[in-house]
Amino acid sequence: MKISVLSGKGGTGKTLVATNLAAAVRPSQYVDLDVEEPNGYHFLKPRLRETVSVGVPVPRLEEGKCTGCGLCAQVCQFNALAAIKNKVLIFPELCHHCGACSLACPEKALQEVQREVGTISIGEERDFMQGELQVGEPVAVPLINELKRRVKENGPVFFDCPPGAACAVVHAVEDTDYCLLVTEPTPFGRHDLAIAVRLMEKLGLPFGVLINKGDGKNGDVHQFCREKGSKILAEIPFSLEIAETYSRGELLVQREKDWLHFFQNLFGKIKEEVGHENHRHPQR
Amino acid sequence: MKTIAILSGKGGTGKTTLAASLARLAGEKALADCDVEAPNLHILLQGKLLEKKEYRGAQTALIDEDLCRQCGLCREACRFQAISAGYQVIPFRCEGCGVCSLVCPHGAAHLETVKTGDTYVHETGEGLFSHALLDIGAEGSGKLVTEVRRIIQPYIQTEKLFFIDGSPGIGCVVIASLTGCDAAILVTEPTLSGKSDLLRVLDLAGHFSIPAVVCINRFDVNLKITEEIEAYCWQARVPVLGKIPFDSRVVEGLRNYKTPLEMEGSTAAAAIRGFWENMQKYLQKPPPVSLAFQLENV
Numbered sequence: 001m002k003i004s005v006l007s008g009k010g011g012t013g014k015t016l017v018a019t020n021l022a023a024a025v026r027p028s029q030y031v032d033l034d035v036e037e038p039n040g041y042h043f044l045k046p047r048l049r050e051t052v053s054v055g056v057p058v059p060r061l062e063e064g065k066c067t068g069c070g071l072c073a074q075v076c077q078f079n080a081l082a083a084i085k086n087k088v089l090i091f092p093e094l095c096h097h098c099g100a101c102s103l104a105c106p107e108k109a110l111q112e113v114q115r116e117v118g119t120i121s122i123g124e125e126r127d128f129m130q131g132e133l134q135v136g137e138p139v140a141v142p143l144i145n146e147l148k149r150r151v152k153e154n155g156p157v158f159f160d161c162p163p164g165a166a167c168a169v170v171h172a173v174e175d176t177d178y179c180l181l182v183t184e185p186t187p188f189g190r191h192d193l194a195i196a197v198r199l200m201e202k203l204g205l206p207f208g209v210l211i212n213k214g215d216g217k218n219g220d221v222h223q224f225c226r227e228k229g230s231k232i233l234a235e236i237p238f239s240l241e242i243a244e245t246y247s248r249g250e251l252l253v254q255r256e257k258d259w260l261h262f263f264q265n266l267f268g269k270i271k272e273e274v275g276h277e278n279h280r281h282p283q284r
Numbered sequence: 285m286k287t288i289a290i291l292s293g294k295g296g297t298g299k300t301t302l303a304a305s306l307a308r309l310a311g312e313k314a315l316a317d318c319d320v321e322a323p324n325l326h327i328l329l330q331g332k333l334l335e336k337k338e339y340r341g342a343q344t345a346l347i348d349e350d351l352c353r354q355c356g357l358c359r360e361a362c363r364f365q366a367i368s369a370g371y372q373v374i375p376f377r378c379e380g381c382g383v384c385s386l387v388c389p390h391g392a393a394h395l396e397t398v399k400t401g402d403t404y405v406h407e408t409g410e411g412l413f414s415h416a417l418l419d420i421g422a423e424g425s426g427k428l429v430t431e432v433r434r435i436i437q438p439y440i441q442t443e444k445l446f447f448i449d450g451s452p453g454i455g456c457v458v459i460a461s462l463t464g465c466d467a468a469i470l471v472t473e474p475t476l477s478g479k480s481d482l483l484r485v486l487d488l489a490g491h492f493s494i495p496a497v498v499c500i501n502r503f504d505v506n507l508k509i510t511e512e513i514e515a516y517c518w519q520a521r522v523p524v525l526g527k528i529p530f531d532s533r534v535v536e537g538l539r540n541y542k543t544p545l546e547m548e549g550s551t552a553a554a555a556i557r558g559f560w561e562n563m564q565k566y567l568q569k570p571p572p573v574s575l576a577f578q579l580e581n582v
Contacts, residue, residue: 008322010452011296015477038486039477077343077382077395098363098381135487138426140458163295163452164321166418166425170376188300192322198420220539223500238292240505240530247475247506266453272430 001159002176003270008192008199010075010163010184013212013236017117017159017266019043024253024263027127033172034162035118035143037128038204046123051125054146055114058092059101072101072110093138100203118143125262126152140168148172156267165195170203178232178274179207185218193221196229208270213238233269234262285314286567287433287446289494293481295452296500297471303449304328304543304557307410314436314443315367315408317385317415318429319451319463320397320401326415328541331408333405334439339416341400342423343380345373351392353418358384358393376421401428403435412439415492426456431451445567454488462489467567469525474509486522497566498555499526499559526559528552 005018015032019040021032032040048188059072059081068086073117080094090246092115102110115122118133120143129150140162140243148171161172173179179200193209200207209225211218214235226233227238252259288559290299290306300317302566307315316323345366347358359367362384364376368424400422403539406413414436418425433448449460462468468489472482482498489496498517503510510527517524531552534544544553 009293009295009324010295010322034453036455036458037477037481039294039480042476042480058435063379075382075386077380096379097382098379098383099361100381100383100386102359103383103386131456135454135484136458136491140453145333164425164457165420166457167421167423168455169321170421174376186535187327187541188538190323191324191327195322195420202420243505243530246439246477247473247509249476 001178001271001274002151002159004159004161004173004176005182006161006169006173006179006196007163007182008165008196009183009189012184012189014042014163014182015039015160015284016252017180017182017209017210018158020251020253020259021267022158023148024260025156026269029127029129029145029152029155031151032130032160033144033147033161035133035147036162038130038132040160041130043251046126046128048121049124050122052120052122053116054118054120054143056095056142057099058095058097058098058115059110060091060113061088061090062109062111063113065107067107069106071104071106075104089256097142102123104249111249112241117275120146120150122150126150133272140219141171144168144171149279163193165199169199173203173205176205178277179205180270181207181209182212183209184213185211185221187220189226190220191228197230206234208273210266226255231273233273234266237284266283285442285443285446287464289450289465289468291450291462291468291469291485292452293454293485294473294478295402297473297478298462298528299306299471300324300328300449300472301501301538301543302455302469303447304555305545306447306560307544308545309557309560310412310445310447312443313447314412314414314440314447314572315387315447315449316413316432316436318432318457320416320425320428320432320457321451323415323417325449326404326406326413328543329406329408329410329499330575331406334405335435336402336404337435338395338399339401339403339428341427341431343382343395344375344378344398345393346381346396347373348392348394349370351390353392354402355388356391357389361387362366380477381422386411400424403428403431405427405439406412406433411443412436412503422510426460429460431458442526454478454540455485458485458488459492460543462492462494467536468494469488469563470498471500472497472513473501473502474500474506474513476509479509479513479516486520496522497563498522498524501528501529503527504529523566525562526555528555528559574579
């Protein structure tokens with residue numbers, strides 16, 4: 001069962017929830033898909049077994065073969081190639097790795113070479129995986145895809161997703177069984193929850209909401225969920241003690257048995273929701 | 285006009301709250317919200333709409349089913365698995381690269397420019413404000429950021445500062461917010477996550493030779509890590525211009541659409557004012573040399 005933990009807004013508590021779920025539900029896999037700014041390792045403290053370089057194909061010119069026709073620059077939709085006076089300049093950081101240029105070149109003068117964009121670190125037993133985008137690289141998606149390719153197919157998997165609502169998040173949550181939207185009861189939290197919910201609807205993914213840093217009333221968010229018919233699975237109240245525990249990179253479930261039960265119950269509710277979903281849409 | 289990006293690496297450290305506060309404090313300034321996927325600054329700024337426009341920032345392939353012979357060449361060539369078994373383009377996956385149109389022997393595939401978001405320019409009580417909302421799941425958020433920075437320019441008159449409220453992360457959206465800026469304010473929090481994320485975004489600022497300053501928010505939640513951040517910044521010659529205490533009035537204010545400056549007795553507000561004073565002095569000095577440049581010349 002693949003469970004994505006996302007939010008839209010940054011800092012609502014995705015990593016808090018994802019790491020504590022992974023620690024409470026054993027055996028399970030935790031995959032940190034926030035490859036721009038991974039943080040799960042602070043909490044799960046994995047023993048890393050392997051680090052793998054991840055690359056993307058970018059064009060390289062074989063100058064002897066180039067006739068300066070400029071077709072490559074013409075077909076490139078991303079301005080990653082410029083044909084100037086019979087020379088071709090390549091801007092690999094603009095490249096979208098589609099292969100159009102090498103397809104179009106009549107002289108087969110463009111070869112594709114691998115350019116490293118980041119690394120993947122894998123813990124023992126593959127129960128922990130994270131990606132780290134190289135600083136200066138713009139696109140997270142190739143690392144996210146590589147991580148998801150390596151996920152074991154058995155047992156629960158918790159995807160700690162990046163903030164936002166665009167391509168990185170789409171690739172992170174695609175083909176998962178359930179999405180847990182972590183929000184906070186502020187106007188910012190509610191605004192971005194609405195965005196995350198629209199993404200869920202567009203992708204056709206089942207989801208539920210967890211309210212973090214709750215104030216007991218959570219007016220805005222409760223009203224929103226009521227209007228949308230979205231299920232609130234759990235609430236974590238605001239507490240400076242939780243903030244301090246989090247700041248030190250400590251898991252809640254290791255501090256108190258109550259938290260262990262809380263996250264185990266949360267997983268139980270998620271399983272129930274997935275069960276209901278399968279019942280409603282057996283062909284999914 | 286000096287352009288200053290407000291970034292963090294980590295989400296939720298207080299960029300937007302700080303941006304809104306600086307909007308209230310700074311004199312002649314313009315603002316932009318470049319967190320185009322999940323914008324929040326407009327929630328705290330009121331104003332008159334000057335322009336709203338559709339942004340058509342990406343292309344998507346379209347397959348004409350009358351011309352399509354289902355030969356499979358496009359599906360084989362597409363590197364993004366964006367063409368279904370039924371020869372429909374899957375919009376979330378399509379990069380708009382045009383490879384399908386290159387390989388199709390029947391001319392059935394072509395690229396079409398599509399809308400990817402909406403941009404806005406407002407005249408607010410605090411000054412000009414540009415922002416945007418990316419369409420759900422759309423491509424090209426970096427390009428939309430560049431557009432948000434561009435659309436305010438024709439309205440600029442005497443503004444001395446342009447604050448850009450950025451997004452978390454270090455990828456294309458942040459890069460598009462950061463390039464060409466005169467300085468970056470990095471808002472961090474004293475947590476292990478906040479610290480490691482700060483180091484990466486500081487690295488990014490150095491990569492683009494943008495001088496950075498740091499503001500530690502909720503610094504008293506963990507004094508030990510606050511000290512570690514200060515020590516790191518000291519040896520990296522990054523000025524820490526502000527330390528804001530945890531203050532429950534901040535969230536209380538936010539829930540009432542107010543910045544900390546409007547909350548009576550707010551300790552965070554006092555610290556934000558102190559940060560702004562330091563920032564003004566910092567901006568008056570000649571452009572500091574970034575660490576990246578320093579290392580090159582050692």
